[in-house]
Amino acid sequence: MMRLPPIVLLMAAVTLVGSNSLALSPVALEIGRGFGGASAQEVLVAASLFGAGTALAAVGIAPYADRIGLSRALSVALCVLVLGMAATALAPTLAVVWVAQGVAGLGSGVALPATYGLAAEIAPKGRESTFLGRVLMGWTLSLVFGASAAALIAEVAGWRAVHGVLAGLGVVVLLALALSPRMGEVRAAQGGTPWSALRVPGIGPALAVAGGYMAAFYGLYAYVAPHLQAGLGWPVWMAGAVPLVYGIGFGAAALGDPWIDRFGARRVAPWVFGVLVVQYLALALVAGSAWALVAGCLTWGMINHMGLNLIVGRLAGMDAARRGAILGLNSGVTYLAMFVATAGFGWVEAGWGFAACAVVSAVCVLPALGDALRLRRAR
Known part of the structure; x- marks a missing residue:
C-alpha cells in the first residue's frame, strides 16, 4: 500500500x-x-x-x-x-x-x-x-x-x-x-492525571468559549431541516441540501486558513466571531425564505470553519505536553453542548420559532467575541 x-x-x-x-x-x-x-x-x-x-x-x-x-x-x-x-x-x-x-x-x-x-x-x-x-x-x-x-x-x-x-x-x-512513519511525539510526565489540564493557565475561558460556540452550532443545525420541512413545506430530499451546502462552505473556507497564520489568531479572531454573530442574526431575518436560508448555510459553513480553527488551534497551543488532556476536555465540552443545546433549542423552537433559535445562537457566540477582544487588547 x-x-x-x-x-x-x-x-x-x-x-x-x-x-x-x-x-x-x-x-x-x-x-x-x-x-x-x-x-x-x-x-x-x-x-x-x-x-x-x-x-x-x-x-x-x-x-x-x-x-x-x-x-x-x-x-x-x-x-x-x-x-x-x-x-x-x-x-x-x-x-x-x-x-x-x-x-x-x-x-x-x-x-x-x-x-x-x-x-x-x-x-x-x-x-x-x-x-x-x-x-x-x-x-x-x-x-x-x-x-x-x-x-x-x-x-x-x-x-x-x-x-x-x-x-x-x-x-x-x-x-x-x-x-506510515510514526508522527511527532510529545509526551507528558507519567504523574499526570486526566484533570491536570484544568490547571493550564487560560483553559477555563477557552473551554467556555468552545462550549458556547458549539452550542450555537448544534442547537441551530438540528432544526434547520425540520424547519424547512414542517415550516416551509420542503420535501425531505430537498431538505437534505442543508448538510451538502453547509459542507461546501465549510470546506471552501480552508482557502482562508493561511490568513490566520499570516495575520495571527489574536488579530483575526474578533473579526471571525463578530461576523459569525451577524451571520446568525441574518439567518433569523431570512427564516421565512427557504432558498435564502439554504444559501445562508453556505456562508455559515465558511465562517464556522474559521471559528473552529481558531478555537481548536488556541487549545492545542496551550501546553504541548498536555494536548491530549486539553483537547479531550474540549471534546467533552463539545458533546455536552450538543446534548444541552439540542434539547434547549427545541424548547425555543417550539415556543418562538426557528428565527428565535438563530438569535439565541448569536447570543451564544457573544462570549467568544468578548474573549477575542479581551485577548487582543491584552496583547
Missing part, C-alpha cells in the same frame, strides 16, 4: 468519526424496519449513546494519550471505532446496535483529540492554522458521506452496508497508519 502523507491520514480519521456520527439519522427508519418496526426515536438512542461514549472517553481516557504518545493513541482509538462500526453492521438486535455505537463513541472520544493534537505537532512553525484547517476538511467529507451518501447506500444495499463500508474504510486507514 502506498504511504500517505500524515495530513491525509489525520483528515481521514476525522472523516471516519464524523461519518459514523452523522450516518445514523438518515437511515434510522430503515434500521427500525429491520428490527420489527422500531421507531426512529428508539433507533436514535444509539446516537445518544455514541455521544455519551465520546464525551466519557474524551474526558476520562483521552488525557492518558499524552503518556503513550498521540500517534499510538490514535491507532488504538481507531481500532475501537472500527470494532464498533463493524458490530453495528452485524448487530442481530437493536440493543446490540446501541451497545456497538457506545463502543464506537469510546473510540471517537480519543481519536478526535489525538488527531487535533497531532496536527499541531507535525505542522511546520508558522503554518499551524493551515495544517489544522486541512485536518478539519474531514468534517466536510463526513457531511457529504455520512449525511448524504448514507441514505443512498442504504437504498441500494441496505442499512447494514452503510456501517460495513465505514468499517472497511476504517481498516484501510489503520493499515495506512501502520505503514
Whole structure:
C-alpha cells in the first residue's frame, strides 16, 4: 500500500468519526424496519449513546494519550471505532446496535483529540492554522458521506452496508497508519492525571468559549431541516441540501486558513466571531425564505470553519505536553453542548420559532467575541 502523507491520514480519521456520527439519522427508519418496526426515536438512542461514549472517553481516557504518545493513541482509538462500526453492521438486535455505537463513541472520544493534537505537532512553525484547517476538511467529507451518501447506500444495499463500508474504510486507514512513519511525539510526565489540564493557565475561558460556540452550532443545525420541512413545506430530499451546502462552505473556507497564520489568531479572531454573530442574526431575518436560508448555510459553513480553527488551534497551543488532556476536555465540552443545546433549542423552537433559535445562537457566540477582544487588547 502506498504511504500517505500524515495530513491525509489525520483528515481521514476525522472523516471516519464524523461519518459514523452523522450516518445514523438518515437511515434510522430503515434500521427500525429491520428490527420489527422500531421507531426512529428508539433507533436514535444509539446516537445518544455514541455521544455519551465520546464525551466519557474524551474526558476520562483521552488525557492518558499524552503518556503513550498521540500517534499510538490514535491507532488504538481507531481500532475501537472500527470494532464498533463493524458490530453495528452485524448487530442481530437493536440493543446490540446501541451497545456497538457506545463502543464506537469510546473510540471517537480519543481519536478526535489525538488527531487535533497531532496536527499541531507535525505542522511546520508558522503554518499551524493551515495544517489544522486541512485536518478539519474531514468534517466536510463526513457531511457529504455520512449525511448524504448514507441514505443512498442504504437504498441500494441496505442499512447494514452503510456501517460495513465505514468499517472497511476504517481498516484501510489503520493499515495506512501502520505503514506510515510514526508522527511527532510529545509526551507528558507519567504523574499526570486526566484533570491536570484544568490547571493550564487560560483553559477555563477557552473551554467556555468552545462550549458556547458549539452550542450555537448544534442547537441551530438540528432544526434547520425540520424547519424547512414542517415550516416551509420542503420535501425531505430537498431538505437534505442543508448538510451538502453547509459542507461546501465549510470546506471552501480552508482557502482562508493561511490568513490566520499570516495575520495571527489574536488579530483575526474578533473579526471571525463578530461576523459569525451577524451571520446568525441574518439567518433569523431570512427564516421565512427557504432558498435564502439554504444559501445562508453556505456562508455559515465558511465562517464556522474559521471559528473552529481558531478555537481548536488556541487549545492545542496551550501546553504541548498536555494536548491530549486539553483537547479531550474540549471534546467533552463539545458533546455536552450538543446534548444541552439540542434539547434547549427545541424548547425555543417550539415556543418562538426557528428565527428565535438563530438569535439565541448569536447570543451564544457573544462570549467568544468578548474573549477575542479581551485577548487582543491584552496583547
